[in-house]
Amino acid sequence: MQGDLNIMPDKSFWNSKTVFITGHTGFKGSWLSYWLRLLGANVYGYALNPETEPNLFHAAGLADDMDSRIGDIRDEDKLHAELKQVKPDIVLHLAAQALVRRSYEDPVATFDTNVMGTVRLLNVLRELPHVGAVVVITSDKCYENQEWSWPYRETDEMGGHDPYSSSKACVELLVSAFRRSFYNTPSGIPLATARAGNVIGGGDWSVDRLVPDLIRGFDAQQPVVIRNPTAIRPWQHVLEPLSGYLLLAQKLYEDKHSFSEAWNFGPHEQNRCTVAWIADQLVGRLGAGAGWKQDHNAHPHEAHVLSLDNSKALHRLGWRPRWNIHTTLDSVARWYQAHAEQSTTSRLRDEMQLDIERYSQQGL
Numbered sequence: 001m002q003g004d005l006n007i008m009p010d011k012s013f014w015n016s017k018t019v020f021i022t023g024h025t026g027f028k029g030s031w032l033s034y035w036l037r038l039l040g041a042n043v044y045g046y047a048l049n050p051e052t053e054p055n056l057f058h059a060a061g062l063a064d065d066m067d068s069r070i071g072d073i074r075d076e077d078k079l080h081a082e083l084k085q086v087k088p089d090i091v092l093h094l095a096a097q098a099l100v101r102r103s104y105e106d107p108v109a110t111f112d113t114n115v116m117g118t119v120r121l122l123n124v125l126r127e128l129p130h131v132g133a134v135v136v137i138t139s140d141k142c143y144e145n146q147e148w149s150w151p152y153r154e155t156d157e158m159g160g161h162d163p164y165s166s167s168k169a170c171v172e173l174l175v176s177a178f179r180r181s182f183y184n185t186p187s188g189i190p191l192a193t194a195r196a197g198n199v200i201g202g203g204d205w206s207v208d209r210l211v212p213d214l215i216r217g218f219d220a221q222q223p224v225v226i227r228n229p230t231a232i233r234p235w236q237h238v239l240e241p242l243s244g245y246l247l248l249a250q251k252l253y254e255d256k257h258s259f260s261e262a263w264n265f266g267p268h269e270q271n272r273c274t275v276a277w278i279a280d281q282l283v284g285r286l287g288a289g290a291g292w293k294q295d296h297n298a299h300p301h302e303a304h305v306l307s308l309d310n311s312k313a314l315h316r317l318g319w320r321p322r323w324n325i326h327t328t329l330d331s332v333a334r335w336y337q338a339h340a341e342q343s344t345t346s347r348l349r350d351e352m353q354l355d356i357e358r359y360s361q362q363g364l
Helices: 027-038 076-086 100-105 107-125 163-183 210-220 239-259 275-286 311-317 325-340 345-361
Strands: 018-022 042-047 067-070 090-093 133-137 191-196 198-200 224-226 232-237 262-265 272-274 292-294
Touching: 018 027, 018 076, 027 042, 027 239, 027 345, 042 076, 076 107, 090 107, 090 239, 100 107, 100 163, 107 133, 107 163, 133 239, 163 191, 191 239, 210 224, 210 275, 210 325, 224 275, 232 239, 232 275, 232 325, 239 262, 239 311, 239 345, 262 311, 272 275, 275 292, 275 325, 325 345
Parallel strands: 018 042, 018 090, 042 067, 090 133, 133 191, 191 262, 198 232, 224 292
Antiparallel strands: 232 272
């Protein structure tokens, strides 16, 4: 595989595949759903209604391009009924409570959604042997963060200081247990987990995230308050991990259990930047006079340094990240500028399609 790098999702594979995505109304789920439609897949989504207004799912009119079903990942009976009716070839599990600070405010809901929601999904899938591959999306924060400077590998210790990070570590452990207890047979469903870094891109309006917070501040012409400007994160465009998820799902489907394990999909080393640097770059592209200031109040613990080792995905899947941080930020700025111009849903979908085409054709 070392000589066959920079592999992209294969349209001939995905065309006419039936794909069931949990969390399709979220930021990443919306991009993933649209990319799969461009690849010719039959896309079914299962998620709660979008949490924010505006949101990418509605702004880009994505419900018009797929079968969107509203439901809670914790409702096992409804989830079972939907999966039994759809009969998917592939399941991509993105539904989650994905915010660190919210996990401090409501740890019970965080663990219930992230851990027990995944348990319920995997338990239902045990009765659906026609499924050909399952990818469970966790997070780079599943690792026991030692605040060291070198990247984390898939074999490093699971942990998590905050409830969100701990819940994602728990998901990694429970997926491993389900795989070894119920899925690890010749007829069992291939099951893998995928971990990604700090994902950014057009159409994210989540609360308490850097880029959406900046965009809201720019719109209001107010300085954005940033908690930890010196924190270093592995920033990546949303298409980077999504390309990894799609490639991993294809490998699972085609080669069965050879790829049923955990995988990192992080950005290039040069994309490890401070929060302040990212903020300054977006101020320069979109700020129009607005800026940011540091919040000196006390806040719950968050990791300071974090990055992922991509070596395994590079050598065994042929995957590598394609966009540097400047290309990523240019894409982010273009999308939010288009939205600020009160573009139609078709224009915003066109922007998404152009980004997917640029990403598919352009290396670093």
